[in-house]
Amino acid sequence: MLRILRTRLSLGHRTAPLPKPGEQPVAEGFRGLPVLSPGRCFEGCRACEEACPVSAIRCGEGGPRLDLGTCLFCPECERACPNGCIGFSREHRLAATRREDLVIGPGSGPPPVKPLEGELKSLFSRSLKLRQVSAGGCNGCEAELIVTGTLVFDFPRFGVQFVASPRHADALVVTGPVSKNMLVALEKSYAALPPPKLVIACGACAIGGGPFRGSPEAHDGVGSILPVDLWIPGCPPHPWTIVDGILRLMGVLEGSNG
């Protein structure tokens, strides 16, 4: 017992405070929100499009446009661009309540999250129980979701917790492109949630199929199967991205960007 206490003292207190507005909690080098520079593209240059493994980026009038929901946040486009038009910032706020807000262009900031209103707000703003279903997830998103419950991020301090049964849950957190073999189990899990209920799509696979987009064995994400209330981009999303998205939805953090 004394040894446990001594170890406890030597390892210290590690729970991180919530990032203040404008603060970036993730260390330098992290590939967060992409930054697209306008007007520096060569005409006819498609280097970034060709380098992107999942066609998340499109060149056109007014510079490149990038879909955060498809993007794997890999370094390929940044490396391919001959003119330095694409880079990654340390910005961890990536989640959005509307799918179309995930498409960004030059000068875009973090996408907006519209906080819950009315009954949903009064029910969920101080206590949101989550049930996670992996439907073809690779265990990357799952690992980062588990991390939100560790003492560093301490999600339970905001009343957010992962529960064992969908019947105890307020929201379904879906990972993976929704493999054909998991479709029935996913639909049954959703049906078991008592209303009102929310759906959170976590990671590139759940949003648009990720690297498995177009597979005949999967569904390109959960969007065509369940009504999604929050989209959390990343491959996998950083734990701060997950915490930020859900807390903005609950209204604990400021919802709009900036």
Place this chain on the structure above:
Amino acid sequence: MAGDLLSARNPLCVELDAIPEYVAEGFSAAVSSALEKGTRLIGLFGYPKKTGKTGVIAALALDSEGIIKLCRLAPSPSYPSLTVRHPGAHSLERSLYESWRVEPEGHPWLKPLRKIDLEVPPPGDASFYRVEGEEIHEVAVGPVHAGIIEPGHFRFQCHGENVFHLEIRLGYQHRGALGFLLGDISPRWAAVAESITGDTAVGGATAHALCLEALCGVEASPRAEAIRAVALELERIAYHVGDLGALGNDVGFLPTAQYNGRIRGDFLNCLMTISGNRHGRGLVRPGGVLFNVDSKAAAELRKRIETHHREARRSIDLLLDAPSVMARFDGTGRVSAEDARAIGLVGLAARASGLTLDVRTDHPAGASRFRQIPVSVGAHGDVHARALVRSLEMDRSAEFVMETLGALPEGPLEIPCGPLRPDSFALALVEAWRGELVHAKITDNLGKVVAADVVDPSVHNWFGLALCLRGQAISDFPLCNKSFNLAYAGHDL
């Protein structure tokens, strides 16, 4: 000469026609005879031949000599099953049948491995092995489980608390990943390789890179190989630390569960410093690595890793010295060395059962050719041994990382890859944190990949979990399961 096999070393690339080919009985006899001489079956790879028929390549590892032996099956709708005499072949033969329709005749349990829409009805209704008797009851769990965990179905045949038999039904995570690894070289390949088993992103990307490099006849520079090896060992340390914490959690020992949850993140953040992603995604690519570790960064990383390792050691010693923990770990979920060998266990589960099996020592590629990591072996094959091997490996990997970062060799980060050699078979082995990870590719006469395969260590090891539950209380299942911590997506692809 009858029974001849082609020998090569990891990572290998050989011409298809150089691999000896046998007709059905001859093929089984050649593989069987090699298995009896101490080799292990590491893969059965189907591929389309020019004639439109299906060929099969068998790869066997002779670990004591660092050799991989190959032979082929001439197109044939069936061949005598190897599983009858070599149980370790059972899942590889099921996979081959499911994907290529080459039937292992006499296979005792030829159920689909991953695809749920073949002959048997969907999970829940599928025909499971059943023990009959008045006091026997059946427990069905999954695919959706109570925690944040991937889906799988577990069917227990129980007598009271006691488990007679466990059958594990997977396939729910099947995403058709291998279909994305065909054709011409594509930037998507590496992204898919990192996502087949997402908690082994560095291992997957490394195996893919080694396999593709072999197929192009290039080798990454010593510097790139050293950076890959550092990332691979950091991945191993992070997951071993996390698993030891999770084992503590499963027996109600919360101090280590809490500390290790955080320290695991510290090691993942070291990967983030190197690659910009906590899981090391985007770092390893065919031809080398995309990020450098300069001398300043290396020095800083060494300082951090030293601190994190010291803290992890203190936290894990608490766990391993607690009598209440040992009372639960000791003797739980045993797999004997004989059973481990017979069912073809690999990786840390095999080492915990006393087998000296480690790709880094037996079939070294890249940086592990120059700086060896001692193999950590347990004795009893129980939960305790699997915890102990993780703890030992954490120390030895940390030592390797510290030494390697202290003297990174020179060389370019990237070497261009391509074109692919035509009519060839390439294979690469990597010791990922769970064990032996195999990537294989086969090209046609135009140098296009016509068949790709990945054998996750879990393909071999899931049966180890099923076996260790025999005679065990069903309430010990979560602990046993955690002690293996196998991949679902990697198995299901």
